[in-house]
Amino acid sequence: MDLGYLWAGFSVALSPLNLAIGFTGCFLGTLIGALPAIGPINGIALLLPIAYTMGLPPESTMILLAGIYIGAEYGGRISSILLNVPGDAGAVMTALDGNPLARQGRAGEALMISGLASFVGGTLGVVGLTFFAPLLSTLAIGFGPAEYFVLMIFAFATLGSMVGSQPVKTLIGCVIGLMLATIGLDATSGAYRFTFNEPELGDGIEFVVLVIGLFSISEAMFMLEHQAKGGSVIKVAGRTFARWADIVRCIGPALRSSVIGFTVGVLPGTGASVASAVSYTTEKRLSDREGTFGKGDVRGLAAPEAANNATAAGAFVPMLTLGVPGSGTTAVMLGALMLYNIQPGPQLFAERPELIGGLIASLYIGNILLLILNLPLVRVFSRVLQLPNWVLVPGILVLSIVGVYSTHASVLAVVMMLGIGVVGWLLRKLGFDMAPIILGFVLGRVMEVNLRNALAISGGDLSILFQSTISIVLWIMAAAMALLPFVLGRLARRAAAPSPQVS
């Protein structure tokens, strides 16, 4: 396999500017992850417009955002372990065994075990990304418009069945995102759609306005009611170096969970929260013979941490090769590329090897930086857990205004961001997740353009959508994904049914 792109990437990622940017990203990411309220997607939404207006080249912006993403996956464990409040969605499972360990006075060991597991998962994930991405992009070269359209259908089917507790709400979110993407000038026909003769809407809803509205304004409003009830932060005391026996016991779970996490990451739209849940339940089933999971078992700590870090790397695979984000956070990064007029897809490997290579190389470097930041320096980050919301939330809002104002220099954009934020808050109160909206939004134009191009090729004949082997396979995969929850539900019921007879 030709890995030349990776070597070219290292020369990009190792330039002094990009090294400094990568370090900044990892540092801020760990900080953002450790803060109980906000996760990688909020952090990236806030810093993207600022990176863009600073005039950073696209590869540097990507390196910054990727650093924040993987940094937050490391940092999320700190608040799960020390505060029993997950630092972000991927660290929910980490609290199950991490916090009991901390309460037994083994916080330092728990942080070290989970930091090492994060490193294993993160690094294996990047190795997977390195080999898998060129492979998938070679396969995707054969994709025509029809195949792309069916790929989007598969992506939404996966989202509906895997993300969130209520598939209907996930899918409604996707459709809302798709609808928002139709606003503005239609390039094919020159028609203005849903603009109500407002020139401001001619270019459609600006991406920065949408993400900041959804991930920062609505977040701040939501946080007002959901303030983490002043739980006490457990001090890191006692031994900070984990027992060798514990480390050895975690090797198996960490390796298995890395594979699970990477696979879930590659699936469109399914991020760290799904991966850590799947890996934790798998590991519990495989190795919890003494019933110690949930009471402070180091293996139950290593599994979800390895998984959520592997997911972050896996999520880049479909985003970079197909233009279909593997998680909510990579959806925002996809939108960031679009700000630079770069449309990810199989041709990106040939056209911008320095961009993809630089990004992947920065993930290797980032994992090493993060290991250093998260093992010896973990006490520094544990301090931010005491940051009160009356400092944090206004800070988020200042960054939001600056981001929107500096990219658009208009107060109207700020007003629109607020409108979107309030609607987002209403939807969140109804139990909707914001990530599917962003996924729908970034995929909307591509989905429509490919459908219309496919039918232009066939002269309006719908059978083109079912012609090639690739599209038939994708339809079958989409159907399988859509049916998955029903099958799993039935299996679970069948597994549960015999037990009353036994007892």
Add this chain to the structure above:
Amino acid sequence: MTVSTGPRGAGRSDRVGAIVLLVFALLYGFEASRIAYSFSSDPLGPRVFPLMLAGALALLSLIYLLRPGGAEPWPQGRLLAHALAIPGLVLAAALLLEPLGFAVSVTILVTGVGRLFGASWHYAVVGGLAQAALWFVVFRYLLEVYLPGGAVFGI
């Protein structure tokens, strides 16, 4: 995370939400059917995809209407006023940004939101001044992002 229907009010807000989404789908579909265009190089044109989306949202919101659940209870009284005060303060800060400048509008925003999140007046004002100074230095000198100086720091 478990889905709970919660108190009776929550199921009702699910149903209201579903109906609002359904109405929105119909309005969007109506607007889509009126998109004006003279020529399109593809057989589908600019109307069909939006119409498909309208149909999908209408169908999904009907399913949601029939199987409600998962909504949180709404905040009442002061909490509701505080939640809505957040976008209000951001709007005020945005409107004051150009006339009064970054430092002043950030001080107002941070102090106001700090109060909403439980800081005493004393802490909120000190926090406001400190954050205004911090962000001003970060953006103006460290990141070199343009910010309006306004009447106070109009340099």
